[in-house]
Amino acid sequence: AQSVAQPEDQVNVAEGNPLTVKCTYSVSGNPYLFWYVQYPNRGLQFLLKYITGDNLVKGSYGFEAEFNKSQTSFHLKKPSALVSDSALYFCAVRPYSGYSTLTFGKGTMLLVSP
Amino acid sequence: GAVVSQHPSWVICKSGTSVKIECRSLDFQATTMFWYRQFPKQSLMLMATSNEGSKATYEQGVEKDKFLINHASLTLSTLTVTSAHPEDSSFYICSARPKNRGPGELFFGEGSRLTVL
Numbered sequence: 001a002q003s004v005a006q007p008e009d010q011v012n013v014a015e016g017n018p019l020t021v022k023c024t025y026s027v028s029g030n031p032y033l034f035w036y037v038q039y040p041n042r043g044l045q046f047l048l049k050y051i052t053g054d055n056l057v058k059g060s061y062g063f064e065a066e067f068n069k070s071q072t073s074f075h076l077k078k079p080s081a082l083v084s085d086s087a088l089y090f091c092a093v094r095p096y097s098g099y100s101t102l103t104f105g106k107g108t109m110l111l112v113s114p
Numbered sequence: 115g116a117v118v119s120q121h122p123s124w125v126i127c128k129s130g131t132s133v134k135i136e137c138r139s140l141d142f143q144a145t146t147m148f149w150y151r152q153f154p155k156q157s158l159m160l161m162a163t164s165n166e167g168s169k170a171t172y173e174q175g176v177e178k179d180k181f182l183i184n185h186a187s188l189t190l191s192t193l194t195v196t197s198a199h200p201e202d203s204s205f206y207i208c209s210a211r212p213k214n215r216g217p218g219e220l221f222f223g224e225g226s227r228l229t230v231l
Contacts, residue, residue, distance in 0.1 A: 036222070043120070043207050043222040044158075090157065101148065102220060106157040 002027040004093050006105035013081045014113050021076040021108045023091030033074045034092040034102065035065055044090065050074060061085070081112045117141055118210050120223030127198055128231055135193045135226045137208030143188035144210035148220065149181075152205040164191045188213065198230040 003026045013019045025031055032051060036044040048059025055067045065076045074091060091105040117140040127133050137147055145166050150158040162172045162183050170183035180202075182194040191210075195202050205227050209220040 041205070041225065041227060043118075043224040044209075046221070049219070101160055101163065104157045107155075109155075 002093055002095065002103045004091050004103055004105035006089075006091055006108045008108050009106075010109045010111060012111050012113065015083050016080050019078050019081040019085070019110065019112070021089050021091075021110060023074045023076065023105060024072050025074060025091070025093040026072065027093050027095050029095050031074075032094050033065075033067065035059065035063070035074075035076050036090045036092065036104075038088040038090065038107075047076070047089075081110075083112045083114055086110055086112045116212060116221045118208065118221045118223040120206075120208055120226050122226060123224060124227045124229075126229045126231065129199050130197055132194055132196045133198055133228060135195075135206055135208075135228075137191045137193070137210070137223050139189045139210045139212070139221070142210075143213040144191075145188065145213050146211040147185060147191040148209045148211075149183060149191075149193050150207045150209070152207060152225075158207060161193075195228065198228070200230045203228055203230045 005024045007022055034049045035047040037047050038044050047063050048057050050057045050067045058064045063078050065074050067074050088107045088109050090107050092102045094102050119138045119140055121136045125133055147164045149161045151161050152158050160173050161176045162170045164170045164183045164185040166185045166188050172178045185191040205225050207225045209222045
């Protein structure tokens with residue numbers, strides 16, 4: 001069975017500083033990895049995905065994520081955080097091949113202070 | 115493109131009544147839609163997978179008679195919470211997989227907040 005771990009319930013960072021939100025995964029075969037963001041009382045918004053190719057994936061709003069196969073990680077990063085980045089972030093995984101639903105991590109709340 | 119609309123965004127109902135939530139893909143056809151439930155400060159819990167023209171597939175522990183799902187067309191799926199009780203209060207989110215897009219690409223609705231009094 002596939003699984004996603006987001007080890008931090010909350011990440012605090014000052015505006016302008018770099019941020020990292022951690023994600024590790026477990027899946028059979030090659031992974032299909034996603035990051036989504038959720039603002040209060042809203043649905044999920046797609047940020048970026050990894051399928052194959054470059055390990056560094058660039059996404060929306062200046063976010064990027066680095067796929068590391070040996071560490072089975074897909075950490076979300078941004079060089080300079082904004083207060084408006086404060087939200088709940090979900091990592092998700094599914095096997096690249098075959099049919100399967102997405103499995104979400106429990107989410108990490110990112111709080112960016114002015 | 116790839117917009118998913120949920121309606122209503124907020125609904126308050128009395129215990130014992132039924133509530134219908136609609137999920138529409140506005141600019142694409144979705145052969146598969148997913149319904150999730152999210153408790154406060156928790157992740158999304160997949161409730162069921164809805165395929166157009168066929169019965170929904172429910173996850174273990176989800177009562178199919180309680181949460182009725184209908185996927186009548188390629189752009190509409192509905193979730194009906196029957197005989198709602200306060201413990202059904204939650205945030206319900208749908209997602210849709212476009213017909214001609216890669217596997218795993220999902221687009222999410224804005225969610226529907228259900229409060230059962």
